[in-house]
Amino acid sequence: MNKAKKAVVLLSGGLDSATCLAMAKAQGFEPWALSVRYGQRHSVELEAAKKIAASLGAAHKIVDMDLRAIGGSALTDDIAVPETREKGIPVTYVPARNTLMLSLALGWAEVLQAADIFIGVNAVDYSGYPDCRPEFIQAFARLANLATRAGVEGTEYRIHTPLIDLTKAEIIQAGLKLGVDYSQTVSCYQADDQGRACGRCDSCHYRAQGFREAGVEDVTRYC
Amino acid sequence: MNKAKKAVVLLSGGLDSATCLAMAKAQGFEPWALSVRYGQRHSVELEAAKKIAASLGAAHKIVDMDLRAIGGSALTDDIAVPETREKGIPVTYVPARNTLMLSLALGWAEVLQAADIFIGVNAVDYSGYPDCRPEFIQAFARLANLATRAGVEGTEYRIHTPLIDLTKAEIIQAGLKLGVDYSQTVSCYQADDQGRACGRCDSCHYRAQGFREAGVEDVTRYC
Numbered sequence: 001m002n003k004a005k006k007a008v009v010l011l012s013g014g015l016d017s018a019t020c021l022a023m024a025k026a027q028g029f030e031p032w033a034l035s036v037r038y039g040q041r042h043s044v045e046l047e048a049a050k051k052i053a054a055s056l057g058a059a060h061k062i063v064d065m066d067l068r069a070i071g072g073s074a075l076t077d078d079i080a081v082p083e084t085r086e087k088g089i090p091v092t093y094v095p096a097r098n099t100l101m102l103s104l105a106l107g108w109a110e111v112l113q114a115a116d117i118f119i120g121v122n123a124v125d126y127s128g129y130p131d132c133r134p135e136f137i138q139a140f141a142r143l144a145n146l147a148t149r150a151g152v153e154g155t156e157y158r159i160h161t162p163l164i165d166l167t168k169a170e171i172i173q174a175g176l177k178l179g180v181d182y183s184q185t186v187s188c189y190q191a192d193d194q195g196r197a198c199g200r201c202d203s204c205h206y207r208a209q210g211f212r213e214a215g216v217e218d219v220t221r222y223c
Numbered sequence: 224m225n226k227a228k229k230a231v232v233l234l235s236g237g238l239d240s241a242t243c244l245a246m247a248k249a250q251g252f253e254p255w256a257l258s259v260r261y262g263q264r265h266s267v268e269l270e271a272a273k274k275i276a277a278s279l280g281a282a283h284k285i286v287d288m289d290l291r292a293i294g295g296s297a298l299t300d301d302i303a304v305p306e307t308r309e310k311g312i313p314v315t316y317v318p319a320r321n322t323l324m325l326s327l328a329l330g331w332a333e334v335l336q337a338a339d340i341f342i343g344v345n346a347v348d349y350s351g352y353p354d355c356r357p358e359f360i361q362a363f364a365r366l367a368n369l370a371t372r373a374g375v376e377g378t379e380y381r382i383h384t385p386l387i388d389l390t391k392a393e394i395i396q397a398g399l400k401l402g403v404d405y406s407q408t409v410s411c412y413q414a415d416d417q418g419r420a421c422g423r424c425d426s427c428h429y430r431a432q433g434f435r436e437a438g439v440e441d442v443t444r445y446c
Contacts, residue, residue: 063293065289071334100330106318107320111318130371136366146356147353147354147359148353
């Protein structure tokens with residue numbers, strides 16, 4: 001039997017990245033989950049990430065990167081998280097976040113000698129966040145092969161985005177088939193310290209809608 | 224008089240980035256210097272960065288990002304810094320470092336509404352480090368315009384690499400004309416806690432050679 005290939009999987013602790021991790025595993029990769037403590041308000045999601053990684057049997061690492069120092073987002077600054085849908089790019093957008101997350105994943109992949117990186121960006125997100133769009137992902141893959149020792153020596157990095165064309169409902173249905181326990185995941189932008197969701201922010205809205213449209217029970221723990 | 228345009232300048236505290244900062248200023252930009260505490264052995268260079276920013280009149284920010292968690296380099300791990308020249312990519316290469324530094328600079332630029340980023344990569348470095356090559360810089364600029372709110376809304380980011388084609392001697396000559404005090408800078412990979420250089424590592428070697436070839440006094444403080 002061939003040894004499974006390693007893949008670095010970005011894991012925030014939310015619904016999407018948990019599903020992405022399960023998919024990486026289902027595709028036969030040995031998943032190495034990477035979370036980032038970037039000064040997010042909803043740091044309880046890192047506790048969620050630990051549980052998810054453990055229950056899916058993935059190695060897990062949390063890296064510290066203090067994006068509060070840079071500011072510019074309702075997720076790291078003292079800007080109120082909006083409770084109505086916004087048009088355009090939301091104030092919860094964190095400047096350069098996915099670029100930074102993918103760069104960390106790339107650095108770790110290089111150390112692990114992994115050529116595959118998974119990130120759970122999806123259609124719902126890329127309607128609002130610039131760094132969730134397919135053209136951004138393609139540009140990052142190109143950069144990865146120029147940025148690294150491995151790239152120079154011939155490794156071709158692949159950035160996998162298995163959720164990119166799926167609706168929230170489809171993501172949930174796929175994850176349930178793969179055994180993801182969504183009660184462990186935290187999507188809320190302002191969850192309390194037990195990981196219970198507000199039920200009012202953008203992220204809660206899309207998540208609840210996803211469960212409704214998937215026709216399955218919403219296992220989210222609300223405040 | 225027009226207000227000077229802001230530029231984010233990556234400032235490690237070494238000879239190159241100090242010169243790059245002086246050049247950004249000489250080009251008429253209002254420089255906002257960014258340093259990263261990434262777990263480098265030679266953290267005394269951050270003290271140097273503070274002094275350099277102050278003496279060149281630049282705003283200065285230090286961001287924490289713990290690359291020791293990822294490992295893979297003699298600059299962050301317990302791998303000995305070599306004291307002879309290496310062939311190929313050196314063990315002092317930090318995986319994805321410039322990608323991460325530029326991503327942080329991009330995030331801060333977006334918050335500051337600056338479109339210009341300076342990084343002091345140069346010819347001597349790009350012979351060894353993949354993320355110092357012009358094609359890497361071009362790929363990052365392309366990514367920047369796809370990764371950000373500003374890029375989507377029409378800002379065109381420019382990544383300036385004023386040192387890229389200069390030898391160490393030319394960098395030193397240019398910096399001296401712009402008033403850079405090289406005694407404030409620390410290039411050594413294993414400087415002591417007073418910022419005194421070992422005189423034996425790669426970085427010391429190229430620096431000392433630069434002063435010799437420039438025909439000026441080497442103001443480096445050695446152990």
